[in-house]
Amino acid sequence: MDKKINAFTLIEILIALAIISALTAVGVPIVQNIITESKESTAKDNLRSIAFMQQDQYRESRQYYPCPKKTINTNQIDKQFFSGKGELSSGDYSYKITGGCSTFNASALISESKAKCFMIDQSRVVSTIECPKTVAKVSNCTIKGGTRISGGSVVSCVNGQLVTKTLNTKNFSNYKPPAIAGQGNGSWVVVDSNGKQVKGQGGMVCSLSFCGPNGGIYQWGSASFGGNAPWGKGTLSQNGYKVIFEAPSNKGSMAGNYQSSGNQKDQLTYNFQTGIWSRGDGTKRDTNGNYIK
Numbered sequence: 031m032d033k034k035i036n037a038f039t040l041i042e043i044l045i046a047l048a049i050i051s052a053l054t055a056v057g058v059p060i061v062q063n064i065i066t067e068s069k070e071s072t073a074k075d076n077l078r079s080i081a082f083m084q085q086d087q088y089r090e091s092r093q094y095y096p097c098p099k100k101t102i103n104t105n106q107i108d109k110q111f112f113s114g115k116g117e118l119s120s121g122d123y124s125y126k127i128t129g130g131c132s133t134f135n136a137s138a139l140i141s142e143s144k145a146k147c148f149m150i151d152q153s154r155v156v157s158t159i160e161c162p163k164t165v166a167k168v169s170n171c172t173i174k175g176g177t178r179i180s181g182g183s184v185v186s187c188v189n190g191q192l193v194t195k196t197l198n199t200k201n202f203s204n205y206k207p208p209a210i211a212g213q214g215n216g217s218w219v220v221v222d223s224n225g226k227q228v229k230g231q232g233g234m235v236c237s238l239s240f241c242g243p244n245g246g247i248y249q250w251g252s253a254s255f256g257g258n259a260p261w262g263k264g265t266l267s268q269n270g271y272k273v274i275f276e277a278p279s280n281k282g283s284m285a286g287n288y289q290s291s292g293n294q295k296d297q298l299t300y301n302f303q304t305g306i307w308s309r310g311d312g313t314k315r316d317t318n319g320n321y322i323k
Contacts, residue, residue, distance in 0.1 A: 062144075066143070066144050066145050069121070069122050069123070069140075069145045070145050070146055072121060072123075073123045073138035073140075073145075073148055074138070074148055074156050076118060076121075076123070076138060077125075077138050077148055077156055078150065078154065078156065079111070080111060080125070080127070080136045080150065081136065081151075081152070081154040082154070084134055084152065085152075085154070088152075093130070093132070094129070094130050094131060094133065094134040095110060095127070095130060095134070096127070096130040097131040098131070099128075099129055099130040100130065101126060101127070101128050102126065102128075103124075103125075104118050104119050104124050104126070105119065107125050107126075107127055122140055122143070122145070123138045123139060123140050123145075124138075124139045124140070125137065125139070126139065133151065133152055134151060134152060135149055135150075135151050136149065136150050136151070137149045137159065139161060139162055140161060141161055141162055141163060143161075146158050146161070147159050147160065147161040147162075199303070200305075201302050202223045202224075202272065205243070205272060205274065206243070207238060207242050207243070207275040208275060208305060210275075210278060210317060210318060211238045211242065211275040211317070212238045213278070214237075214279070215235050215236060215237055215278075215279045216235070216236075216237075216238075216277060216278050217233035217234070217275075217276040217277050217278075217281070217282070217283040217285070218233065218234050218236055218241040218273045218274065218276060219231065219232075219233055219234070219273070219274055219276050219283075219298060219300070220234075220261055220266070220271050221271065221274050221298075221299075221300055222270060222271055223270055224299075225274070225300035225302060226297065226298075226299050227285060227288055227297050228261055228271055229288075229292060230260075230261070230289060230292075231260065232283065232285045232286045232288070232289035232290075233276055233283030233284075233285035233286060234247075234273070235279050238275075241273045242273075245273075247266070248265060248266050248273075249265070250265065251263065251264045251265040251269075274300050275317055276298075276307060276317065277315065277318065277319035278318070280319075281318075281319025282319075284298055284307065284309055284313065284315070285298050288310075293310070294310045295309070295311045296311070297309070305317055306322065
């Protein structure tokens with residue numbers, strides 16, 4: 031009797047692979063949706079638990095946690111309502127309570143996920159809210175060096191929570207003279223909003239009260255002064271200029287060369303962030319009059 035060997039043809043194998051691929055393409059999104067819905071369900075359940083425990087808190091003390099009002103993070107909520115065993119921090123969401131005393135808002139937040147974010151208050155109704163761009167979990171909030179600067183903010187980890195504070199950027203609009211400017215006369219220089227020395231202007235020796243913010247020099251160029259000033263027509267503000275402290279008067283001024291030459295290598299530039307003056311030829315010094323190598 032002849033033995034017949036059964037085998038798959040290449041076409042059959044390709045068809046089988048195509049079917050598997052099609053099932054995978056359909057199945058993976060379904061599984062992902064189930065996982066996402068499970069995360070959302072857990073987050074909403076946690077918020078409801080927080081709201082119910084807040085109601086108990088209010089019945090006992092006639093105030094919601096926290097009181098006085100402040101913002102409470104995941105770790106603090108975990109300790110207050112969940113025995114501090116890490117039940118909240120073990121999930122994918124970060125939690126936050128704002129308000130307190132007479133009202134409260136509890137949020138479940140997540141980022142870089144298809145999952146939604148939610149909020150609940152004393153009405154115990156869960157609502158959907160917009161998710162933040164970045165949320166750090168308690169368990170994985172680690173930033174090299176402790177802090178970093180991102181988008182004009184200082185970001186750091188405090189007790190495992192991401193803390194963001196607005197960076198107090200020093201610039202033309204909020205310029206404040208250094209403390210040494212109030213210790214006697216100094217050299218002051220007229221600059222534009224980029225910190226560039228204004229053409230035709232050298233260093234002026236004057237006091238903080240006259241050349242500092244809102245000092246008498248800011249009246250020059252107004253109608254009461256005939257509309258003219260050493261820098262031209264109009265006041266400093268009308269021209270978009272400010273007078274910046276260069277150095278104590280006994281340290282001299284570096285501004286005179288540009289006034290006479292108009293050459294960019296002689297022009298001074300003030301860095302509002304660092305408080306350092308630099309000249310076009312590379313010379314630098316601080317507002318104490320010390321040269322920097």
